[in-house]
Amino acid sequence: MQDFPEFISFKCGIYIEVFVKWLLDNFMGFFDVLNEGVLMFLLKAEAFLLWLPWWCLVLLVFLLGWRFRNLRAGILYAFLLSLIGVFGLWQLTMSTLAIVLTSVVISLLLGIPVGILMSHHAKLEVVIKPILDAMQTMPSFVYLIPAIMFFGLGMVPAVFATVIYALPPVIRLTNLGIKNVPKEMVEASYSFGSSSWQTLLKVQLPQALPTIMTGINQTTMMALSMVVVASMIGAKGLGYEVLAGISRIEIARAFDAGLSIVILAVIIDRISQGIADKYKIPEQ
Amino acid sequence: MTEFRKELPISIKYRNNECKKKDNLIEWVYRMTVKIKVENLTKIFGRNPKAVLKKLKSGESKEKIFRETGNTVGVNNVSFEVSEGEFFVIMGLSGSGKSTLIRCLNLLNIPSAGQIYVDGANIVQYNKKALGEFRQKKVAMVFQHFGLFTHRTIIGNVEYGPEIRGIPKEERREIAKKNLAAVGLEGWEDKYPNELSGGMRQRVGLARAFANDPDILLMDEPFSALDPLIRRDMQLEMLDIHAKLGKTIVFITHDVNEAFKLGDRVAVMKDGAIEQIGTPEEILTNPANEYIANFVQDVDKTKVLHAGNIMIKPGALISLKDGPKVAIKEMRNNGISSVFVVDNARKLQGIVTIDDAVKALKEQQKLQDILIKDYDTTTPDTYVQDLIQVASTTKYPIAVVDEQDKLLGIIVRVSVLSALT
Ligand SMILES: Nc1ncnc2c1ncn2[C@@H]1O[C@H](COP(=O)(O)OP(=O)(O)OP(=O)(O)O)[C@@H](O)[C@H]1O
Ligand SMILES: [Mg+2]
Numbered sequence: 115m116q117d118f119p120e121f122i123s124f125k126c127g128i129y130i131e132v133f134v135k136w137l138l139d140n141f142m143g144f145f146d147v148l149n150e151g152v153l154m155f156l157l158k159a160e161a162f163l164l165w166l167p168w169w170c171l172v173l174l175v176f177l178l179g180w181r182f183r184n185l186r187a188g189i190l191y192a193f194l195l196s197l198i199g200v201f202g203l204w205q206l207t208m209s210t211l212a213i214v215l216t217s218v219v220i221s222l223l224l225g226i227p228v229g230i231l232m233s234h235h236a237k238l239e240v241v242i243k244p245i246l247d248a249m250q251t252m253p254s255f256v257y258l259i260p261a262i263m264f265f266g267l268g269m270v271p272a273v274f275a276t277v278i279y280a281l282p283p284v285i286r287l288t289n290l291g292i293k294n295v296p297k298e299m300v301e302a303s304y305s306f307g308s309s310s311w312q313t314l315l316k317v318q319l320p321q322a323l324p325t326i327m328t329g330i331n332q333t334t335m336m337a338l339s340m341v342v343v344a345s346m347i348g349a350k351g352l353g354y355e356v357l358a359g360i361s362r363i364e365i366a367r368a369f370d371a372g373l374s375i376v377i378l379a380v381i382i383d384r385i386s387q388g389i390a391d392k393y394k395i396p397e398q
Numbered sequence: 399m400t401e402f403r404k405e406l407p408i409s410i411k412y413r414n415n416e417c418k419k420k421d422n423l424i425e426w427v428y429r430m431t432v433k434i435k436v437e438n439l440t441k442i443f444g445r446n447p448k449a450v451l452k453k454l455k456s457g458e459s460k461e462k463i464f465r466e467t468g469n470t471v472g473v474n475n476v477s478f479e480v481s482e483g484e485f486f487v488i489m490g491l492s493g494s495g496k497s498t499l500i501r502c503l504n505l506l507n508i509p510s511a512g513q514i515y516v517d518g519a520n521i522v523q524y525n526k527k528a529l530g531e532f533r534q535k536k537v538a539m540v541f542q543h544f545g546l547f548t549h550r551t552i553i554g555n556v557e558y559g560p561e562i563r564g565i566p567k568e569e570r571r572e573i574a575k576k577n578l579a580a581v582g583l584e585g586w587e588d589k590y591p592n593e594l595s596g597g598m599r600q601r602v603g604l605a606r607a608f609a610n611d612p613d614i615l616l617m618d619e620p621f622s623a624l625d626p627l628i629r630r631d632m633q634l635e636m637l638d639i640h641a642k643l644g645k646t647i648v649f650i651t652h653d654v655n656e657a658f659k660l661g662d663r664v665a666v667m668k669d670g671a672i673e674q675i676g677t678p679e680e681i682l683t684n685p686a687n688e689y690i691a692n693f694v695q696d697v698d699k700t701k702v703l704h705a706g707n708i709m710i711k712p713g714a715l716i717s718l719k720d721g722p723k724v725a726i727k728e729m730r731n732n733g734i735s736s737v738f739v740v741d742n743a744r745k746l747q748g749i750v751t752i753d754d755a756v757k758a759l760k761e762q763q764k765l766q767d768i769l770i771k772d773y774d775t776t777t778p779d780t781y782v783q784d785l786i787q788v789a790s791t792t793k794y795p796i797a798v799v800d801e802q803d804k805l806l807g808i809i810v811r812v813s814v815l816s817a818l819t
Contacts, residue, residue: 296543296545298541298542298543298544298545299545299546299547299548301506301539301541301545302539302541302545302546302547302606303547303558304506304533305504305506305533305537305538305539305616306533306534306538306558306559306562306610307529307530307531307532307533307534307535307559307562307563308530308562309526309530312562316558316561317547320549321547321548321549323549395548395549
């Protein structure tokens with residue numbers, strides 16, 4: 115076997131590192147503000163979830179399950195959620211939920227507009243598509259590094275890493291949903307003298323809604339799966355329990371927390387799927 | 399078909415019988431103001447329209463341009479005018495550029511070259527705001543596959559135009575309801591498009607287009623996706639609506655029969671250019687070239703042509719003053735077995751047959767005595783279709799007369815039958 119010739123050596127990681135450092139040096143203030151803002155939202159969300167009596171949430175899950183799927187599903191989800199409480203992991207679950215919630219909200223605030231822009235500008239799509247591909251194939255914990263560099267340890271960098279990881283589906287599916295609106299329908303809208311903005315709000319977004327909902331669902335699931343990874347940089351919650359369980363070989367502890375994550379995932383997935391289905395527009 | 403026509407509102411009968419009379423039509427077109435005027439319109443799809451325009455000017459063909467540049471010439475140097483209230487039909491085969499052309503008329507396609515005037519204003523130069531206003535007030539479009547908003551209810555669809563114009567909610571509901579009722583869809587307001595049949599969906603499309611009360615209606619193969627029976631109903635309804643509201647309509651079809659049935663004038667397109675424009679009769683009786691002749695050969699001519707189009711000058715005519723002898727001579731000379739008799743003012747008096755004339759000559763009778771009165775007459779603007787019955791039973795040629803009973807021409811049975819093929 116021959117080694118690759120050593121004189122043709124080039125490492126690009128170093129440039130990224132330099133770039134990140136440069137960002138830090140020049141935009142420290144910006145990151146501070148960002149940090150503050152996200153942290154505030156995060157703490158408020160967590161405080162709210164913890165303030166909420168446990169049965170309130172169980173009831174909410176029951177109602178949502180009932181409304182968007184069926185009665186049996188509602189009962190099942192309520193039971194599963196109570197199970198988490200039985201494990202004694204309620205508080206940790208709320209912390210996890212707060213991180214997921216914050217990440218999803220930020221992802222949507224970023225992702226939907228980007229998806230819309232992409233669907234309208236072919237050139238932008240050419241630029242963004244490969245970036246999204248890269249974001250999705252990159253091992254998720256790679257995002258932890260810039261997160262730590264920008265925000266140190268704690269919840270905010272966890273959110274930051276989660277957002278980067280969970281962003282692609284909602285962008286992709288928003289773009290796809292808008293592009294798949296039948297051409298004749300969009301033209302009908304324009305033929306009545308609608309502006310692009312009116313066409314977007316009155317025709318394209320409502321038509322794309324089911325697809326966007328699927329994107330939101332996927333983004334949420336990815337955010338949830340990132341929680342365990344993000345716990346490595348100090349996000350407390352269920353992920354940290356799993357991590358701690360693994361590192362100390364406490365199978366029971368890791369298993370309970372892991373199971374709780376699965377339960378959370380199933381409930382969120384099914385309910386958001388149900389909502390997405392409700393928005394399905396019947397085919398012509 | 400004939401029965402159906404009888405039940406039509408007066409307006410359609412009026413249209414068919416009065417306006418379609420050729421002289422009247424010409425006068426009518428002349429009297430009307432020009433609504434749409436298209437000048438040297440060209441539309442090129444591709445990266446480099448400027449270069450392609452030059453090539454087109456130098457006379458290169460559409461195929462060659464496509465091979466060399468990859469650009470498609472959708473519409474090639476087209477000019478025409480549409481009068482106010484006219485039903486203007488554009489027909490042509492698939493890919494001939496019909497849609498491209500009609501979509502230029504509301505600037506869904508931006509022309510590569512040429513001008514389009516509507517009410518005298520050049521719409522090609524409109525800015526965004528003016529264009530928006532133009533689309534909201536002057537022109538509406540009906541689509542082949544309806545283009546309904548599937549996420550909105552039926553009434554939500556019809557309301558769309560007024561909504562964009564900023565009309566308050568209550569008022570636009572009213573407008574939408576009225577327009578839905580006009581196309582016979584009361585009670586369907588809260589359904590969704592997927593719950594309706596094809597014909598009903600296109601009615602919604604029509605109601606939606608009418609909701610803004612536009613002057614001009616652009617219809618791109620609106621009935622092509624419908625099955626034949628519903629299609630026929632919609633065509634008749636369209637004629638009815640046109641007669642009632644007097645909108646200017648630009649209508650696209652690839653079906654010759656539909657074009658000739660609906661159009662006051664018809665433009666035939668081929669490869670992005672207009673090959674001929676004229677009334678259905680003009681095109682049918684006088685096709686500009688081989689292509690058009692081929693195109694119109696399977697038209698049901700009986701629905702387009704009138705008695706006036708197929709009548710011939712009588713080979714022989716005799717006057718009341720003439721005796722049986724003259725009658726026999728005329729018939730012999732022309733090889734016919736009967737001849738019409740007119741008075742000094744060419745007023746039709748009757749018909750004599752050769753047998754009767756020979757007998758009269760022997761028995762010293764006068765022409766007056768052998769005059770047969772039970773011949774059939776018709777007016778020049780009767781559709782050939784309505785003569786078929788008569789032609790198949792009558793013994794004599796059919797006399798074409800005007801209101802004063804003056805003989806204009808005769809129709810022999812064979813010309814009716816040949817129009818059938
Ligand atoms: N947006 C477009 N981009 C590129 N080429 C186009 C575009 N729209 C139409 N064309 C081309 O322009 C030509 C005319 O098309 P057009 O749709 O006007 O035909 P048509 O007469 O309406 O046919 P049909 O009866 O099939 O609807 C075709 O060769 C078509 O491929
Ligand atoms: Mg077309």
